[in-house]
Amino acid sequence: MKETYLGVNVSNLTYSALIEAIFADINKKKKSMIVAINPEKVMKAQDDPELKKLLNRADYQVPDGIGVVLASKLKGGKIKQRVTGIDMMLNLCEEAAERGKKVFLYGAKPGIAEEAKQELIRKYPNLQVSGTLDGYEKDETKIIETINEGNPDIIFVALGSPRQEYWILDHLDKISPSIFQGVGGSFDVISGRINRAPEIFMKFGLEWLYRLVKEPWRWKRQIVIPKFLIRVLMKK
Structure with missing residues (x-):
């Protein structure tokens, strides 16, 4: 269920269909990667074969940018709505709270992941956040051990794109989560440090x-x- 624009794959699944597919992966303990696709990333990929390969390596490429939705409409595709990275994260947290699955927040400046955790728990009281770790930690062993001690089902990685996606690929088989999503500046928004558009x-x-x-x-x-x-x- 994917469409391709300038050589980059994009999922045409809705939020609900994505949620069902992702939690099926968790139940099967299948490692899956979610990446947000927007026109800027697609255009950068035209001059960067490694970036294009990276984006297409993901299991779920969600149509984050309105330009991708418009491209689908112009080409007779089936993408009807944006699936933004932050809303995908929030949907996953809501569903994780209902299904008893654990999440981990890794990345952003010191303190921000913890602030985002508190806001997520306020929003979804049953959510199990098994740990947080800022993106400035340099000790690779500590990063891996901290995440694995939390034993999360889902990890949200906020290191900026494409650094976070390269990090995910490098750690897929080193840490315990089934689902890996790069979320850019989402922790800053969730924590209230940055305001979303009205x-x-x-x-x-x-x-x-x-x-x-x-x-x-x-x-x-x-x-x-x-x-x-x-x-x-x-x-x-």
């Missing part, structure tokens, strides 16, 4: 516009969206 912007897939208004210097990054769509339309 609901009206998110509803219409205009978070990029909100960020552009708040941070005008991002315009060079946002121009990637039309470039991506033009490339998709030109590709036979």
Whole structure:
């Protein structure tokens, strides 16, 4: 159930279908990786074969950017909605709380993962967060041992992309979780350190516009969206 845009695979599953597939993987103890796909990553992958290989190595490539949804519509695909990285994480935490599965938060600056943990437990009181560890820890042995001691089913890795995805691939067989998701700056948002766009912007897939208004210097990054769509339309 995947579509391909400029050589990069994207899942066309809905949140609910993804949740069922992911928790089936947990029950089978199958190691799976979730990566968020947006036009910026796809365009970078055009000049970086290793990045393209990395993105396609994931089991679930969720359509995080509105540009990916538009590309699917333009090409007659089946992607109907964005599946953002942070909302995928929150959906997984909600379901983990209901199913008695454990999660681990790794990454971000010191203290932020712990703040995100407290907010997640406030939001989902039954959630078992088996541990947190900031992204500035350098002791590889400590990182592996701390995660394995917590024995989580799901680990959320907030090291920035693509560093977090390379880290996941390097640790898939070294640590205990079944599900690995790179979540970028999600801990900062969940902890309240950074505000998300207002609901009206998110509803219409205009978070990029909100960020552009708040941070005008991002315009060079946002121009990637039309470039991506033009490339998709030109590709036979």
